[in-house]
Amino acid sequence: MANPRIKSDSVAAVMERFAFILFAPSLNKCRDGAVATDANFKELIGLLIKGYDVTKGVASVFTPETAQSLGIDWDELLKNEMELRRNLWEDLKGSRNTEPLPLEVFEEMYVHNGKLIEPKYLANMCFQRGSVFFKSMVERRKLATDDTYAKLARTTIEEQARSGNDGSLRDLWPVTIRSYADEGERISDQLNENTGKNRGATPLSDLAQLKIATIYWDLCYPQTRFRKEFSSDTMGQKLYYICELNARFPSLRIVERMRTDAASEQNLPFTSCKHTDLTDLAHATDPDYGRTVFEQKSIGKNQFLLKSESFPDGIKHPAKADVVEDYFRRLKNGPITPPIMKRKEMLDIIKQSGNDVIKDTVRAILENNMDHFQGHLNAKHEHNLLCEIQRLGGLERANRVLTVLLSELQSEYAETRSQIAPAEVNGQTEHACV
Secondary structure, eight states, X not given: OOOTTOOSOBOOOEEEEGGGEEOOGGGOTTOSOOSOOHHHHHHHHHHHTTOOOGGGOOEEEEOHHHHHHTTOOHHHHHHHHHHHHHHHHHHHHHTTTTOHHHHHHHHHHHEETTEEOOOOEEESSOXXXXXXXXXXXXXXXXXXXXXXXXXXXXXXXXXXXXXXOOSOOOOEEEEEEEOOSSHHHHHHHHHHHHTSOOTTSOOOOHHHHHHHHHHHHHTTOOHHHHHHHSSSHHHHHHHHHHHHHHHHOGGGOHHHHHTSOTTSTTOOOSTTSOHHHHHHHHHHTOTTTOOOEXXXXXXXXXXXXXXXXXXXXXXXXXXXXXXXXXXXHHHHHOOOOOOOOOHHHHHHHHHHOXXXXXXXXXXXXXXXXXXXXXXXXXXXXXXXXXXXXXXXXXXHHHHHHHHHHHHHHHHHHHHHHHTEEEEEETTEEEEEEO
16 A cells, blocks of 8 residues: 655556566565465455455555665566566466466466566565465456356356456556655555555564564664554554664674574563563663663563662763663563572571571561561661661761660669569559659
8 A cells, every 4th residue: 555654756556467567575574475375375366356456555666767776686686587487487388288277367467479578667565465466367267267166166157257257367456656765765665555454465563563673773764753654653662762772782682582483592572572661771771861770670570670760979870781681581581589498597597697687577477477577667767777877887886876875775774673663452463663
């Protein structure tokens, strides 16, 4: 489908013979292969039996001159295409005695005055439809002329005739002849057709979009263009920051590893990483951004080093490659959870530790009883003060001050106790102030 964003020159749609269009898989940047898969092969054949459906969009094509301006080797592509056509023609001639119909259709489509027709345009889209169109026309002819074959397809020649299939070829395609300013415009036009989601245009996979994103990045396209042209705004943002991190940390080979098999140890997950996380990572690793210091941040079941704050000295300390690597590793494998401490080790800590806070903490965990820890929770401010004093190197001074304070408190407590005398009340010994 023609891309309304393309600003390059083009002419109105015209009807051209299918044989005039060259479908080169190497130009299909939206997919690794241009040939229809088994899953959609039959559907495409069925859609094309009646010819190209103009309601599904007009195909963009471009001339050899435009191809050369984009650095595309037209002569090499033409040479390869003509060799394919000659080889297919020879193969069909060899089987004409057993199956004459495919040769008949081929010569109607591709031969004029005894010579093969040469293409005069390069297709920029509809690669899958182009790969099965000849077979669709063979199917059309068979259904209209071979009653046995038609009945196997659960129809009859009469029914084919009523539906408008008289066996004649429908090999005219509506095309728009475009002149792209650069390779980015050509790919953008192609991308729009593949994200149109009409029948015959299979939605692009995530990795196919990633492949195009790397081309956009190399062409220095801004993030706004990524967010407009991919399948969604968030997908465009995600792809942009993956490319940025990939460029900033080439040793991590982020894009290359995302395109490896998911079972590979080197693989980095694409689907599970979120655009918001990647934004934080990109900003935090940017030397000029200033979001620099990382803390633990919980995201779902995993934890990543994402939250950032400023250093008190004002010096920028951007995060390094290991933080980015850790993010993707945790996405793939989940956080590494160490085994819980054994019961015997906990009991040893309770017996041997001279730190009451530690002993009560371990006892609370061991017995699953927070009562052991409640007193410390009530004094959390005081505990935090002591931790801060230790961090600032003042623990020795704190020890001197607290030792004096403890001595004073012990004296006060002893003096209070000395003022309490035993008394008999209702036959029981209690204490009362004298």
